[in-house]
Amino acid sequence: MDYSVIENPVAHRFEMAIGDAIAAAYYRLEDSKVVLIHTEVPQELSGQGIGSKLAEGVFRLIRESGRQVVVRCSFMASWVSRHPEVNDLVVG
Secondary structure, eight states, rough: OOOOOOTTTTTTTTEETTTTTEEEEEEEEEEEEEEEEEEEOOOTTTTTTHHHHHHHHHHHHHHHHOOEEEEEOOHHHHHHHOHHHHHHHHOO
């Protein structure tokens, strides 16, 4: 299965399409920082690791773009606590 994550700046979210469904991590920009505010995984895909695959892609894209992130989403905060390799991206 393809777990490609893209940034959709018009919708202010990172997206991962899974079949006809979309998992998304919503954000806002503050002083060039990405503030992650909410993550949604379709109910029918819950418990399959989709949120973690989305988080991996989100942090990869943030790293590649040279930006930093402020984590306000409880799901993303929990994910970050288990992945110290992204701590250098997290501020605030």
